[in-house]
Amino acid sequence: MLRPEQMSKVSVAGSRSVMEPVIETVHGMNLVHLSDYDGSWEGFDNGDPIEGAEEASETLVTIRALESILDIENGEAGPNRIVTRDEIDDELPGIRETVNDLDDRRDEIRDEIRTVDERIAAIEPFVDLGIDLDLLGGYDSLEVQIGRGNVNEIEAALSDEESVDAYETFTGDDVVAVFAYPADDAEHVIDDALVGVEFTTYEVPDSARAPEEFLAELREQKRELQAQRDQIQTEIDELRDEVGGFLLAAEEKLSIDVQRAEAPLQFATSKRAFIAEGWIPTERYDELESKLRDAVGDSLEIEELVVAEYDDHGHAVHAENVEHEDSDEEATAEEKEPAEDDTPQKAVTDGGHSTGSAATAGGGVAMMRDSPPVVQDNPDITEPFELLVNTVNRPSYNELDPTVLVFLTFPFAFGFMIGDIGYGILYAAMGYPMLKSNSKATQAMGAIAIWAGIFTFIFGYLYDDLFGVYLSDLGIDLPLAGIISKGITSPAYLDLWLVVAVLFGVAMLSAGWIVGFVNDLDHGIKEAALENLSWVVGITGFFMWVFSHHVGDLKPDFIVGPDAALANEEIASFLTFTGFPEEIGLLGIGLLVVGLIGIYLGEGGVGLVETPAYLFGHSLSFLRIPAVLLAKGGMAFAVNVIVFGQYVADDGSEVFGLPTKDIAAMDPNFAGLLHIDGVPFILLVLAAIVVFAIGHFIVLMLGITAAGIQMVRLEYVEFFQKFYEGGGEKYDPFGYDRNYTTQD
Template sequence: MLRPERMSKVSVTGSKRVIDEVIETAYDHHSLHVTDYEDDFEGFEPGSSLEGAADVNERLVTVRSLGSILEVEPGDAGPTGVLDDAELQAELETVRERVNELTDERDELRDRVREIDDEIDRMEPFAELGIELDLLRGYDSLEVVVGEAKADAVEDALATAEDVRAFEVFSGNGVVAAFAYPEEDAEEGVLQDALVGVDIAILEVPDADASPADYVSELETERDEFETELADVEAEIESVKQDAAGFLLRAEEQLTIEAEKKQAPLSFATTDNAFVAEGWIPTPTYDDFAAALDDAVGDHADVEELERAEFTPDGHHNEAVHDADGHEAATDGGHEVSDDKPPVVQDNGFLANPFEVLVRGYGRPKYMEFDPTLLVFLTFPMMFGFMIGDVGYGVLYAAIGAALYWKFDDALEDMGAIAIWAGLWTVLFGIMFGGDLFGQHMISTPFSKGVAPGASEFALAWLVFSVLFGVLHLNVGYLLAFVGTSQRHGLKHAVYEAGSWLLLLNGIWAWIFSTHVEGMKPGFLFESITVVTGIPFAGLPQTVGFVGLAAALVGAVLLGIGEPTELVEVLSPIVNVVSYARLMAVLLAKAGMAVAVNLLAFGAYVGEDGGFHYIFTPEHLEYVRGHPESYDLVFGGMTTSPDMTAVGLVAGVLVAIVGHIVVLLLGITAAGIQGVRLEYVEFFGKFYEGGGKPYTPFGYDREYTASE
């Protein structure tokens, strides 16, 4: 699980006479990750598409265009089946003609409705004036301007105009109509010249004889008629969609498959008479793949396993491999025409598989790297659950996750599974913390989150245990780095690059938890372990502290020899581990928020036992107030006051509901982000880079069609 699936590089060499059969067989087997020929092998050149590829691509474009126009969705699919090529071509032409006819008609009607709407909008200013349209044009001796402007500004401009003998201005809601009688010797356009300095937006008078109101009414009637026709056309398009959706989905899938097959030779190396196709295949499937090709074309094609990729820096291994007949192949790779890294097939099992989405968020593992998915599965939901630690919130997280898991596919489905695991761990820690149910202790346990009065020692204890978890987590990361570096570069490099950090990490923290210079160290470092485990712990012996310092010194020396530039980060094992204190910080923050919500809504008191208890009824509050010698009232609460009205009661309940929803949502962001950060920054940074190539086997997972 910590390694990707073993991959083999294979070469398929054959006569061009059987290239169609080879492509069909490889496509149906759906296991060969084909690599592109890079035109760097003497005597070979990139292949060309098979005959008919252009026609298939053209039809595929048509099908996808029709699907987009009709807004076909996967849910519109009908029963699966096989489409005969002639049947596909005939039905596609029928659907295309009908859809084009209807969409052209729909577009024409939409344009007409849009034009009418624009004309109605253009008529609104004239309706505000209340003047007949024929009175605003057609004069021989008068000039008329209609526009949006201030009437006073227009009148002032016309009053001072030299070439205007008389004028009249009408206005309504910001629209003015100005009539001017020019002087006898004035040139045409006097009115507009007079308004040059006025802020006016001139409007064109519509060519209509009716009143503005009547004209708008005529336009609205015409628009209603076009909209009725448009609705009929859209209904017909929807009917065509219902009839053709299943066909279009099947046709798109079938044409996509045909196009991929016909374009496959573009990745091959070819000569006039032969071809070579290379790619990667999961090693366990090689024999079956070779047998399938042998059954299909016999001796007309030869399959060779060029190499069996090892987890080395270049992804290659020089062990002897074999061809399809079991004969040992050349260790130089036989007919190898490309040099590329193997793709990655992550194999993490049913339970851990959803957590691959978190790993790929950082970067898909390289073939030579350890795949950290299993470790993320073991640690991320546990950290999340610890930071929230509440049965109520945990159940809700799991319920949200279940809804995502069952309703969606792909990444959201994986996120749903992650939420379920996070919710389950939240419930487990909630039980450990006293059966916390939305901040309310339901059972008695030896543990507390540390936010209640008198429980501060637990807050410090969880700080210490967060740090100890960090030490353990980082040890795993450095150990993986040690093993990986040893396999790739040898033991010497592993000692310098990873062993040095292991010595520094464990040496420094062994000294911190030892009794050496005990007076300089806070007492809670040792007491916290006793608080949680019940086992008396006064610190590791001084001897262990001395050994730890010596180990850290040796680690620093090794680091200086192997990676001198990293000596400036010699204290990073302390910094990285302290970063895990955020686990305790989020735990206390979310617990404190839940307590604050309950305190505001219900009130609370500290009892004779020193415990923190909520108040849920007015009678209980009165009893607490009546016995101040036994109970220390913290807050009365919104819902428990004897003077509280029904409105106040409802308000208190709303505060409780909304407050816990806020805590729930903030828990997702705070605990989720901090957990991911610890995985990505602190943990992955020790041994993991990412950037691997995804495995995309040649083939297609059919959904709407059946193979012949």
């Protein structure tokens, strides 16, 4: 469960005459994670694509371009179908011609609409000006410019310009027309006059018509073009409905063909033989062998080269000979390892030699020394939390997968921090639609949201909270409801949660180091213990001393003594812990010293430098859990005070002004929206509903960002840092998950 699925390295070797049926069989199984041949065997090169690969790739590019033009999305294919290359070759040219014609026409119309829009934008200022276009140019002795600027500044500049004999301006809402007579045959007098003025010039449209008529004509032209564009789009939509399923199926068919055709690029090939290697789940080796035997008979050598166990680098190691009932080979590795000029595989007949590959315990020779890919092997219930783990990095093959640990801690802590029946229901409701998404990541997020909602509901029940209101205040009394409190109005619970959070942190950190110890056992038990268990001993000793009576007068009262948080019998009768005896504290100091010595021996001075952060700082980081608990609870409390008000009961307790409470005899701390005098009650109710909904929605969303992000941080930084490296390669089997086609 905590280890990835065990993988085996397999080798398939045979003559090139059976390579294509082997590829087809292996591809259909969608099982083998192919290893790339690295050219290390003398006489063997990477293979060439099978004939037709280039043509299929080009056709595939064409199909994807057509899908883009038609805006075809996944899921629009209808029932699965069989699509042949002949059918694609027959149908595709006609579809391409039609699609390209429609796309070209649509582009032309769009360009024309864009041009008309530009002309409309150019004419609109002149409509605002109200002067016919033929009056704005064509003069011999009169200069005219139309533009946008401050008319007062323009007129002042024209008045000061000596080369301007006379001028006149006409204005609209956002346009100015300037007419000027040059003095003494001067030229460009308006340009010279407006050098220091902010003035944007408009080009006068080439038309003798009134601007209003010209604008109306352009707008009518635009409407006609838009109608043509819409008609073309309708034709495109109809064509998409007609050929979308075929194109998706053809794309899938060609993608499969290209995958198969390009597979030899990963093989070692000679003139007459090929060798392919890859990784499969160990338990499926017999299935692979059986399928290949059915496809090509005995003209193929199939061998399980190695069963990958776990070492410190994630490389495949082998501890036992691999034997199968169908194998006729009983030679040892030494007997089968090729000497010079010998063939490395029985089916290799043309003189290939190993130049650096390792013989395996199973008797074969591995061409590629690659690490096994990772297939995370977690219970179905925990699989969504692989998303949180893989966001950091995929586990390497040699280390424990922390997914189950994240499943056990993340939703639990999230629910503790938010703890509200109403919020829990809403979180789960938000997650449920996400389960129906086509995206696996979105599905995982939906499942995580549901789990977070479940634990939020559970803790909300224990807190007796429904949107920040006690169920008991609503007249609803349920078993076990309210047996714990968030601590918003209870200092005793506040102290308790502070202590519990630190102890929870110590437990998580210790679990992380223990996992690290298991991961590092292949280094040797001594090294693994020094590098990991020394920290467990150190942190255990440190907090044994913290929670002891040794120098107890210097420690906060809520840690040790009669007022300790763990000695409050008013909260629970079993809370009687006032602190360890001084002797235990001294023992804790001894354990701390032992731990520090082990840390130094295992990690050197760097480990000692990290000790304050790892033993103390990272433990205190878990105080963010009660901090979020109080913050979100306080925000919900504030929203309810605004809506319902807060009143002092006869026994001195403070309660919300709920309909179930007789507040007439109570003193108000704050009246609340529902109890404001002089305002119609219906308006108060509507205002209260709006404030209640918006306020709790904000708290709900902030709960995701606060509780979610803070717990993710604790998982990634404080927890994972103790043991997790990641870097595993994703298991990517050679094959294709068909969505639109059936098997040929």
